[in-house]
Amino acid sequence: MRPARCIAVLGVITVFALQVAAPVAASPDCSPDRAIASAAELRSSNATVAGFGVRATGSPAHERLISWLERRVDRLPGVRVRSEHFPILRWRPGPGLLLSGGAVPVAGAIPYSAPGLRSGELVRLPTGTPITAANAAGKVVLRDFPALDRGYLAEPVLNQDMVDAGIAGAAGVVIAFPFPHRQVEGYWDPHLGTHYRVPGVFVGSDAAAKLKAGTRTTIGVLAARSPAVTRSLIATLPGRGSERIVLDTNTDGVGWVQENGTVALLALAEHFARLPLHCRPRTIEFVFATGHLHRPAEGSEFRARALDAEYDSGSVAFAFVLEHLGTREFLPSEGELRPTGDAEFSGWFAGSPALQQAAATALAGRSVDRSFVLPGSDPPVPGRVPPQCSFGGIGTHFHSHLVPTMAMISGPWTLWAPSFGASAVDHERMRRQVLAAADAVTALAAQPRDVIAGPYLDQRRARAAGAPACAHDLPPEWAPKE
Numbered sequence: 001m002r003p004a005r006c007i008a009v010l011g012v013i014t015v016f017a018l019q020v021a022a023p024v025a026a027s028p029d030c031s032p033d034r035a036i037a038s039a040a041e042l043r044s045s046n047a048t049v050a051g052f053g054v055r056a057t058g059s060p061a062h063e064r065l066i067s068w069l070e071r072r073v074d075r076l077p078g079v080r081v082r083s084e085h086f087p088i089l090r091w092r093p094g095p096g097l098l099l100s101g102g103a104v105p106v107a108g109a110i111p112y113s114a115p116g117l118r119s120g121e122l123v124r125l126p127t128g129t130p131i132t133a134a135n136a137a138g139k140v141v142l143r144d145f146p147a148l149d150r151g152y153l154a155e156p157v158l159n160q161d162m163v164d165a166g167i168a169g170a171a172g173v174v175i176a177f178p179f180p181h182r183q184v185e186g187y188w189d190p191h192l193g194t195h196y197r198v199p200g201v202f203v204g205s206d207a208a209a210k211l212k213a214g215t216r217t218t219i220g221v222l223a224a225r226s227p228a229v230t231r232s233l234i235a236t237l238p239g240r241g242s243e244r245i246v247l248d249t250n251t252d253g254v255g256w257v258q259e260n261g262t263v264a265l266l267a268l269a270e271h272f273a274r275l276p277l278h279c280r281p282r283t284i285e286f287v288f289a290t291g292h293l294h295r296p297a298e299g300s301e302f303r304a305r306a307l308d309a310e311y312d313s314g315s316v317a318f319a320f321v322l323e324h325l326g327t328r329e330f331l332p333s334e335g336e337l338r339p340t341g342d343a344e345f346s347g348w349f350a351g352s353p354a355l356q357q358a359a360a361t362a363l364a365g366r367s368v369d370r371s372f373v374l375p376g377s378d379p380p381v382p383g384r385v386p387p388q389c390s391f392g393g394i395g396t397h398f399h400s401h402l403v404p405t406m407a408m409i410s411g412p413w414t415l416w417a418p419s420f421g422a423s424a425v426d427h428e429r430m431r432r433q434v435l436a437a438a439d440a441v442t443a444l445a446a447q448p449r450d451v452i453a454g455p456y457l458d459q460r461r462a463r464a465a466g467a468p469a470c471a472h473d474l475p476p477e478w479a480p481k482e
Contacts, residue, residue: 030279032438036431037267042326043427045263050256050421054186056111057193057252057294058090058228065262066233066251069288072266073235076273080238083231086290086297089195089477090228096201097220098174100140105207107184109221110162110175110200111191111293117220118199120171124213131164140217141170142208145177152189152411159190163479166197172219173200176208179336182419188254189416192475193294195225205335232299233288237273239280243449245441246285246307246319246403248300250292250394255418256425261322262288264434271438281446282317292394295475300394305472308401312460318355318404318444318452321395322437326430327412330420337413337420343429346371346410349391351399352454355406358443362436368429371408381468385459389470400470402460404453406440408433 037045048068055062074081094115096106100122124142125131131141143161146154158175165173177184181204199221203211211217233251236244247268249261269286272279289299300321307316327344330337348363350356350373359373376388376399389400395407414424444452463469 030275030442032271032435032442035271035274036435036438037270039427039431042263042267042430042434043422045266046256046260046425046427047422049260049262054093054188054254054418055252056091056093057291057297058088058230059092062230062252066231066288066290069251069262069266070233073233073269073286076237076269078238079269079273080236082234084234084299084302085229085231086299087227087229088294088297090226091195092224092226094222094224097222098201098203098217100211100215100217104203104210105181107177107181107202107204107207108186108188109223110158110173110196110202111188112194113162113196113200113221113223114198115221115223115225116199117218118171119216119218122211122213122215122217131161131168131170133168136165136168136170138169138171140172140174140219141165142174142176142211142213145175150411151413151417152415155190155192159192159194162190162196162198162200166479167482170198172198174211174219175200175202176211177202177204178332180204180206183337184417184419186254186418187416188293188418191293191295191416193291193296194475194479195477196479197481230290230294230297232290232303235269235286235288237269237280237284237286239283240277241282243315243317244283244285245317245445246287246303248287248289248303248319248321248394248398249323250289250300252290252293254416255414255420256422257324257327257412257415259292259323260325260425260430264322264325264430264437267434268438279442284441289394296477298397298474301397301472301474304397304401304403307398307403311403314449316403317449318406319398320437320441321391321393321398321405321407321409323393323407323409324411324415325408325433326425326427327410327414328424328426330413339423343370343426344410344412346408347374347377347392348372349374349376349395349399349405349407349409351375351386351405352452352456354444354447354452354454355404358440359406361443362439365439366432366436368432368436384468384470385462386470400472402456402463404456408437
């Protein structure tokens with residue numbers, strides 16, 4: 001997703017529509033108002049999800065969460081549940097170690113960095129200075145965390161530093177945050193799932209102040225790599241027709257924000273399963289996907305490929321992805337992250353006029369502020385289908401495969417910082433978002449498939465005729481050696 005302030009600017013064009021649109025009309029027995037989980041119930045479910053700890057892809061904690069979700073959806077009336085399995089080289093996280101003129105507190109290991117201990121001279125390389133063999137071979141590189149609007153935007157820079165350090169033969173990488181240790185403890189990004197060739201650790205600003213260039217430094221990551229199998233959970237709730245609405249989120253994550261879409265999908269599954277059959281003109285498929293923290297096995301991408309392959313047969317209506325709901329805004333202030341009292345900006349991406357109208361109407365009807373309906377988060381490319389590939393998160397996989405898609409997502413500073421716990425989420429707001437999602441699904445459930453699709457149909461024909469399309473490459477399992 002683009003920076004939060006960009007979402008706000010782009011979203012101005014939708015504000016008038018949000019203010020004047022009428023709430024979704026639904027028959028009383030189909031309304032989610034009383035049937036959807038309460039804010040307290042959503043908070044309780046979110047506490048359960050976060051209580052599993054770090055749900056690293058394929059870890060025991062991750063599998064326990066998937067099994068808990070499986071039990072919850074399997075007992076719903078009429079729901080059929082199955083799993084899709086993916087082999088991975090799992091990274092089991094452990095603590096990081098840093099000795100540089102004494103022990104230095106480590107906020108966490110950089111995900112998928114190399115296990116083991118290495119030593120070398122500490123060298124500080126300013127932001128923008130490439131890591132090369134000439135300046136980093138045999139040394140521990142100290143970098144400042146990139147100065148960006150939101151932390152999630154740093155992933156490409158962090159990934160490149162880890163890749164370059166491996167190629168350069170560095171002993172390791174230390175990333176120093178401008179925030180204290182207590183706020184960044186357990187930070188988890190990059191989340192590509194690419195195994196790096198060097199150890200890397202995060203440190204808070206208080207620990208970084210103790211580090212001096214030229215000091216003999218030992219860096220270590222006490223993690224493990226091992227083959228494993230992970231799985232996506234797919235729960236299907238039959239409707240009057242077999243054509244499907246597909247709701248998706250990922251299950252692997254950290255803390256209360258990443259990924260609380262599981263809580264939303266569970267609440268929606270429980271709601272729609274309780275409704276009379278006439279409230280479900282289409283079948284609803286709930287995808288609790290694996291692999292977002294190990295993206296070579298990105299379950300949402302593999303599900304999107306399957307839907308793309310069968311879409312022209314008429315078996316799919318649209319996809320809807322939910323991520324990072326109810327988030328509160330935290331911004332840097334006086335050397336730490338502090339709550340502003342506002343909700344974090346969020347985007348509701350939608351790729352056709354019918355989907356955009358349903359999103360705008362639902363947001364207005366549920367008074368979800370600081371959320372904007374957007375056609376994409378990347379600059380449009382004329383002649384490409386679709387012109388904008390990115391929906392900011394895992395919704396990208398479905399939209400870029402030209403499956404009609406909506407995606408609800410935010411990108412707060414707390415996304416990869418689990419230390420903020422429950423304070424990162426406003427569950428009253430989260431409930432309004434879940435209600436809005438239910439309203440949009442209800443409003444679209446009986447609309448004709450070609451009306452929902454809009455431009456996607458022409459785009460699919462253009463792609464079949466050879467028009468340029470979006471890339472669907474997943475990150476490599478291993479960082480390059482050279």
